[in-house]
Amino acid sequence: MNTTATSHQLLAAELAADLNSHFDQVVRTFQQPLYVFALRMTGSREEAEELTQDALIRAYRALKTYSADRIRDMALQAWLYAILRNLIRNRVRRHDPRTEPLHDGHDSLAGPDDIESGYEHLEQSVAMRALIMDLPVHHREAVLLRYLSDLSYGEMSAVLGRPEGTLKAQVHRGLAQLRERLEASSEAWDLQPAGNVQRQAQHIRPGD
Secondary structure, eight states: OOHHHHHHHHHHHHHHHOHHHHHHHHHHHHHHHHHHHHHHHHSOHHHHHHHHHHHHHHHHHHHHHSOHHHHHHSOHHHHHHHHHHHHHHHHHHTTOGGGSOSSOTTTTSOOOSOOOOOOGGGGGOHHHHHHHHTSOHHHHHHHIIIIISOOOHHHHHHHHOOOHHHHHHHHHHHHHHHHHHHHHSTTHHHHGGGOHHHHHHHTOOTTO
16 A cells, blocks of 8 residues: 555544544545546636535535444545546536546547656646646546546446446547547647657557
8 A cells, every 4th residue: 555545544543533633634645636626627726616616515424424433444535536537527517518428438438557657748838738638538537537636447437337447448539539629739749748648648549
C-alpha cells in the first residue's frame, strides 16, 4: 500500500473514532483536488466551487449516519470522488449532450494494459485544457481521474461503476482523441516541449 493510500486509511480510522474532530482534515486533504477535477469537468470556477462544497457537505451528512466500522473500512478518496462525480454528471447532463451514452461501441475494444505517462503538463496550457473539455464526458472523466487525480484503475472503477478493462480502453481512446486534436491544432508545435502526454499520444493510432 502506498503512502497516500495509507494516509487516507488512517484518516478514515480517525473519522470513525471522532467524525466532528477530524472532518476538517477531510476538507484540507481533498477540497483542492476535488475542486480541480470539478473545474476540468465543467469548465466553470463558480460551478466547481459549488459542486465541491456540495459534495463535502453530502459526505459529512452521510458519514454521520454510518457506523464506525463502515467508515473505518471505506475507500475514502474513491467515495468522495464518486459523490462529486454524480453531482457533476447531473449538472453536465443539462448542458452537454455528449454525456450520453456513457459507453460507445469502441470502449470495449482491446487497448494497452496501461498508459503510465504523466498528466501535469496538460494543466500548463489553456489550449490543452480546451481540448480536454472537448472530449466526450465519459472519456474526459476517465482521463482526468487517471492523470489529474492520480486514481488507480481500481479506484476509478469504484467511482465510475465501470470495469477496469473498460476504463483502460476509455483512457486509451481519450488520449487518442487528444492526439488527433493536437495534430489538427495550430498550437501543436508550441505544445510539443510540454511533453509527456504529447509523446504518449503520438504512439497511439486511431482504432488501436
